[in-house]
Amino acid sequence: MENDILEKEAAIIDALREEISGNYGNDRGCMIPILQRVQNALSYLPRDAIAMVAAHLGVPVSEVYGVATFYNQFRFNPPGRYPVKVCMGTACHVKGGDIILENFERRLEIKEGETTPDREFSIERVACVGCCALAPVALIGDEVHGHMAPSKVEGLFSRIQIQKEIEERKKNESGN
Numbered sequence: 001m002e003n004d005i006l007e008k009e010a011a012i013i014d015a016l017r018e019e020i021s022g023n024y025g026n027d028r029g030c031m032i033p034i035l036q037r038v039q040n041a042l043s044y045l046p047r048d049a050i051a052m053v054a055a056h057l058g059v060p061v062s063e064v065y066g067v068a069t070f071y072n073q074f075r076f077n078p079p080g081r082y083p084v085k086v087c088m089g090t091a092c093h094v095k096g097g098d099i100i101l102e103n104f105e106r107r108l109e110i111k112e113g114e115t116t117p118d119r120e121f122s123i124e125r126v127a128c129v130g131c132c133a134l135a136p137v138a139l140i141g142d143e144v145h146g147h148m149a150p151s152k153v154e155g156l157f158s159r160i161q162i163q164k165e166i167e168e169r170k171k172n173e174s175g176n
């Protein structure tokens with residue numbers, strides 16, 4: 001599974017290499033548009049893609065990293081298929097958002113900003129998502145889960161598991 005993902009990613013980087021050498025100049029001013037294009041295609045900036053951009057521009061990899069990390073539009077970890085976002089706005093923080101975050105981290109065995117090796121889940125902290133009355137709030141994908149409590153975390157994963165099984169079954173049925 002992990003290898004499949006990496007192979008797919010390598011193929012996308014190869015295609016991007018061609019596209020970028022045909023469509024973008026190689027002066028430093030092109031770096032941001034190129035990084036944006038790469039992130040659009042891959043949803044993040046993997047190490048090999050950064051190296052590809054550096055080679056195209058003829059600059060050290062560290063320079064591309066330096067520029068990319070300056071802007072918070074770029075991410076360096078792949079988003080999970082189910083991205084978990086825990087609100088750390090004031091209302092959620094006051095109501096124990098950090099405890100909710102810790103519970104997700106413990107359950108998934110990753111830290112905030114990371115992605116599980118199978119790329120099913122990622123965790124990030126976000127600023128106020130605009131539903132403070134439901135604090136503390138977490139999102140899985142676009143779905144908002146209000147009045148979060150540590151005891152609710154496991155329930156959310158059970159729901160996702162059921163949802164995945166239903167999707168899997170539908171996929172198998174349509175394949176028959």
Ligand code: FES
Pocket residue numbers: 087088089090091092093127128129130131132133135137
């Ligand atoms: S602070 Fe979390 S929704 Fe506003």
